[in-house]
Amino acid sequence: SxxxxxxxxxxxxxxxxxxxxxxxxxxxxxxxxxxxxxxxxxxxxxxxxxxxxxxxxxxxxxxxxxxxxxxxxxxxxxxxxxxxxxxxxxxxxxxxxxxxxxxxxxxxxxxxxxxxxxxxxxxxxxxxxxxxxxxxxxxxxxxxxxxxxxxxxxxxxxxxxxxxxxxxxxxxxxxxxxxxxxxxxSKTTDRPYWLPTAIGFGSLLYLTHWCFGESSLVLRWVVKGYPDHGPAPYPWGAFILIGLGLGVLIMSWSRMTRSKIWWIVGLISILMLYYLPTWMGFIGGLGLSIFTMSIWSVLVDRLTLCPPARSMCVVMVTYLVQIFFFVWTVAYNFVPGGVYTREHTDYLIAAVMIGIFIGMFIGGEYNNHTAFPCDNKKQVPFNKIRTVTVLIMCIGLLGYGMRYSDNQIKQPEKKNEREFSAAIWTFHFGYDNKGWPSMERAANLFKDTGADVITLLESDASKPFLGNNDLGMWFGEKLGMYVDFGPATKDHTWGNLILSKYPIVKSTHHLLPSPHGELAPAITATVNISGNLVDFVVTHMGNHRDRLDRKLQAKFLAKELTECENPVIFLGYVTSAPHSPEYNDLIKAGNVKDIDETDYDRWCEYIMYRSLKRLGYARITHAGLSDTEIQMAKFEIPEDPKNYKDNTRVITDSSRVNKEVHFNHKFGKFKSGHRNLKTHGFHMDTPKYFLP
Structure with a gap:
């Protein structure tokens, strides 16, 4: 790095x-x-x-x-x-x-x-x-x-x-x-009212962290499915960075930045960002980046005329209430009072913008005394600050330039181009079980598995309380894979993304029916594997205590599976045991087969398929990187998906199958039962291979 x-x-x-x-x-x-x-x-x-x-x-x-x-x-x-x-x-x-x-x-x-x-x-x-x-x-x-x-x-x-x-x-x-x-x-008559001013600055602090703690964040707010997925975080995040810099450069235009018209521009921008998809939403995000930085001087000038202790107390109460409210909009299923906040980012936007309005406009004359002190023109040459601002922006833009890669994403070279592998993992937002970053270790694990298509669940870390990180962009660049991130981060899910070594032709992002519990994300995607189209339905279903939700979700997913015209793979987190009602709905109504119907010791992750030949199945320990193992399967696309025989015999002796089909020996040999390793290894009676 x-x-x-x-x-x-x-x-x-x-x-x-x-x-x-x-x-x-x-x-x-x-x-x-x-x-x-x-x-x-x-x-x-x-x-x-x-x-x-x-x-x-x-x-x-x-x-x-x-x-x-x-x-x-x-x-x-x-x-x-x-x-x-x-x-x-x-x-x-x-x-x-x-x-x-x-x-x-x-x-x-x-x-x-x-x-x-x-x-x-x-x-x-x-x-x-x-x-x-x-x-x-x-x-x-x-x-x-x-x-x-x-x-x-x-x-x-x-x-x-x-x-x-x-x-x-x-x-x-x-x-x-x-x-x-x-x-x-300054004379007390000029002072703004401390309470609204502090609420205004707390709201600005939250808005800055929420939307611009990282330059490509808002691009995950507006993303849609392929092929028209809108502006990608790379390189379009560079424009948000320029917007933030421009906001700093126009701070000195105080007549504009402290006007009500400018606040209306900010309001329109955030509403565009929230309500409009792809490019129009991005333009809103761009406007919001300029607005957000430009009003820092206005609110800080007003804030520093107020009493420090109680003002900063209210600032932090405002900031934390807004942070917790945002947590509540997504985690409503696990927290008290969640029923009122569920999916209501619109309430939060209203609170932030009204907060900023009262902070900017209630009480007191305006007084330039912090960013551009009137008595001290010599000590604050704004030209110098402009130079430093431009310099810092150039360093950021150089970073975007250095990440540019001429190489097209290379497709894996294989003896049999019809063979491919798919994996599912609940990733825990890029933090290991002790709270340290797990990205590099996860990238090495993906390389070792050799998986061609990976679905990562619990992977939307773009929220401020998760670190404002973009896991999809990082893995896409690190591993040279296509990324389909969906649904958008403003849709109140924990995230669901597909990484693929093969081009993604089209995809649709779904919010599954969730009348009671947490909002469940899903993606239906079509991937071009060496000239053959294969469909993927990937999802994280709702919590096991919400029975109605899971019933409706299984019905929805089964319908998606039956409507897939190509060979199809289901990679899903189902939160119920094999042969439960949801499992049976998926298998029967979705017209798919389980990768290993003899594996009864599963609860969350499942791999199902149709019109493909199964070649192998493995379960790999998480080694402390998450709370869930990785499951992986290998398939072959038949010459004629309508007329072929699947592999039915299950074996555990890898010497009886082609070397190309073997899972990586780095994970050890066949292992029965559960094991808790500090390194990644096979467990739960895998790896298994399938023969005719």
């Missing part, structure tokens, strides 16, 4: 790095808190660590603000935030979460203390550090294909800590935290 150091000018350098560290912590805490309920499928109590977001409340205690505004105290806090990045290298998940939470608290405290400084130079530097730090943060993710370098590997984590430590020490030694100007606060 590449790592791009930050480039800036003079003292702003340290501020940009501080801003980068701030965003790494701010966006890194959510996924770690979320990790526990993800594993338990219920609220775990560790959500209490979010309380560190409220560290700014401490400045409300008399004397604390003065104490912390001391350069040495600030220096200690700066070193603490950088040190807490090392939480990534902690030995256990809980220690990691605790250190990360403390670091986030320290970062929030620095943010508040310096943004409310009486010295306009410190205020201004903090503001631009946060803004340019954000652009650097988003640009660095481009190089890591949507992942955060700080939380990617021990090496990249150490590099960020090194750069952060140098910047923090430079801050302390250069004395840039020392007050230079004693400035009288």
């Amino acid at each position: 590449h790592f791009v150091p930050f480039t800036g000018v003079g003292k702003e350098d340290d501020q940009v790095v501080s801003g980068y560290v701030f965003w790494s912590l701010f966006q890194g805490l959510g996924p770690m808190i979320w990790f526990y309920p993800l594993n338990e499928l219920e609220l775990s109590g560790y959500e209490i660590f979010a309380v560190t977001f409220f560290a700014p409340v401490l400045v409300g205690i008399p004397g604390v603000l003065k104490l912390v505004q001391n350069r040495w105290m600030l220096g200690i806090l700066r070193l603490a935030t950088v040190g807490s990045l090392a939480s990534f290298q902690a030995s256990t998940t809980l220690i990691r979460l605790a250190i990360l939470a403390l670091g986030t608290g320290a970062a929030m405290l620095i943010f508040t203390v310096t943004l409310w400084s009486k010295d306009s130079r410190i205020r201004c530097h903090t503001f631009w550090g946060i803004i340019l730090g954000f652009l650097s943060f988003v640009s660095s993710r481009v190089w890591f294909v949507s992942f955060v370098p700080t939380w990617w590997s021990n090496q990249t984590n150490s590099i960020v800590i090194g750069i952060g430590a140098i910047a923090a020490l430079d801050h302390i030694i250069s004395g840039s935290d020392i007050f230079e100007v004693k400035e009288s606060p």
Whole structure:
């Protein structure tokens, strides 16, 4: 992987790095808190660590603000935030979460203390550090294909800590935290009302994280099935990055950015993004990226005229209520009160935009005193900031350029072009069972399996509490595979994507009928395997306690299977045992066969097929990368799918079948029963091979 150091000018350098560290912590805490309920499928109590977001409340205690505004105290806090990045290298998940939470608290405290400084130079530097730090943060993710370098590997984590430590020490030694100007606060008559202003800034903070924590996020909001799937995250995410940069560059046009017309532009943009598909939705996302960054200066200028402790408390309450509301729109089946929030992102959009409106327009005269302090034109040459902004954007765009690949996706070379393999895995959003990134290990596993078509369930990590990552784009680029990501991330599912070494000809994304339980995603896709069309129906059905849902879903999927004109494979997470009503519906009404009807020890994942010859079947342990094993099957496309004989005999002696059909010996030999390995291996009476 590449790592791009930050480039800036003079003292702003340290501020940009501080801003980068701030965003790494701010966006890194959510996924770690979320990790526990993800594993338990219920609220775990560790959500209490979010309380560190409220560290700014401490400045409300008399004397604390003065104490912390001391350069040495600030220096200690700066070193603490950088040190807490090392939480990534902690030995256990809980220690990691605790250190990360403390670091986030320290970062929030620095943010508040310096943004409310009486010295306009410190205020201004903090503001631009946060803004340019954000652009650097988003640009660095481009190089890591949507992942955060700080939380990617021990090496990249150490590099960020090194750069952060140098910047923090430079801050302390250069004395840039020392007050230079004693400035009288503006007259009270000018002050905006603190409550609406704080709600407005909290909403802006959430909107920035939700839609633009990574530059290609909104492209997964507008995706549809092939062939007209709309703009792909690569390269169209580059335009969102340019939009964010443009938003920063037009901040100085304050007459426009603080007008109600500009707010209406923002509102229309987010409604386009949410309600319109593909290219029209993308244009909305582009408009929203410019709007979102451009109003930071307006809201921060108003916010810093309000009392710091209670304002920041309301800011964080607003931000967290919106984050939790978004969790509730998707996880409504596992949380109290979910029935009211189910699939209601529209309520959330209304709350965010109304919040921003009241923050921008209720009470008080406008006062340029943070981003562009009136008394300090010399100290904030906006030309310099423009230069740094453009430089950071260029680094991000260079990342997009470096990822460009001339090579068409190469089809696998095989002796028998009619043979192919398919796999299904519930992936757990790219985090292993201890909460560390599992992407590289998963990519190596996919290479070892040699699977040609893979369906990854629980794979939509583009939500802010899952890290804003695009797993499909990462695997597609890493493994050289076509990606079909669906349904769109705004459709409130946990995600469902297909990776294929062969071209995807067409596909349809479905939301299965789910009157009671969680919304179930499915894709029906047609893949061109060496000139032969094969259909795939892939899905993650609803929870086992919602019987009506599963009954309706099985009926829907069976209909999809019967309507497939080509040979078809079903790769599904069915949440019920073999020969349950749902299983029987799929087999009988869907007119498909089970890959191994003698395998009674299954609960979730199933592979079924029609008009194909089965060659082999394997179950491979997850080795701690997820809570579910991988299942895989090998097939041959018959010359005449209407008139052929399937393989009926089951054997476990691999020496009796062609070498081309063998599963990778790296996973060991035939293994009966369950096994819990730290490495991937066959288990559950597999691998099995099939003969005529």
